[in-house]
Amino acid sequence: MLRRSLSETRRDFYMHPELSGEEQRTARVIAARLRKLGLTVQTRVGGYGVVGVLEGARPGPTVAYRADMDALPVQDTLETAYRSPVLGVKHACGHDVHMAVALGVAEVLATLRDELAGTVKFIFQPAEESLEGARAMLAAGVLESPRPEAIFALHVSPIPVGTVGVATGLCLAGMEEFRVSFSGQMDNLDVLSARAASALRALSGSKAPTGMATFNALIRAMRAGTVSTHDVLVSCWPQNGAPTAPEHLLGLVSLPQMSLQDEVHARIRQTLDGLVAGTGAMYNLRFTFSNPPVVNDAAVVREMLPILENVVGADNVWVFRSPYPFAHEDFALYLEHVPGALLWLGIANPARGIARLLHTPDFDVDEDALVVGVRVMTTLLLYKMGNAS
């Protein structure tokens, strides 16, 4: 029964995907659901953010749970009854699952309210994919009154359904965005841009997984703790340099440690210096945006491991001693204020043909994960509030 209603909720979001900053309908659905459960609801928090506060009958600590809301500019190629009807927009990062699980947890906890000591603050955050939503919600005071003592989030991952992953510390890399524009005497700007893009990409010391085989190898290395945190990944795309988009290059650096920043900046400059030398061209390099790494609180993780093991079984808790160094999450910003952790929820099921990387057109989830997610998060929140069963 629970599984069916979770699946219905998830599919409703899946069939109404909204891009970063455009989550109007998604926010409306969430706010209505939370109000119906009797939560105190605040809307338009940092954009289309929704905050629901569930106060237990007895006093106790406040714990926060964040779920993200936005979809991606990716065309859905799955042949399902509930495929995305919106051309070129799909929940290809599982945020539909995150919202359905969080609403499921709210529903379970709302029924326990009379016995509950403490408060849960549900944070539904828009614009995660653009890494702008957390910043906006924090600026709107999302962590104030009541201020949580801990914060959690769940993110789907193509590890087997039934498993839950957690990094003991560093969980995801930080990132920096940069832009380059060229000026001066140049005959062939396109050639220079293309050359610069590939030279900058070559600064990468590592490569992001391109399929499940390389992903699974990386997951094994993460569990063994053997992933290098000294290698950066540089992505770079030539832009048109038109007056409306004056940059010639847009780049992104994945930094497993922010301490690598100065060295990477110097190497980018050296590369560009070498490219323009003798061409009569000049370049302007600007670092335009950054997002810190996701760092789980070691003590929080230590404390929650036995709880996770109780819920899904010890073999199904995958502890990552190295980060996943190629993706970014603005959940990092909450963790700069409040200790907590990002958990990975397994959604893959190769036997059913469900095994795809996030952000791909045929990304799919085994919906059994919904129930696992609700059980894990409900237990975890209850424990953190001191209502351990």
Ligand SMILES: [Zn+2]
């Ligand atoms: Zn995501």
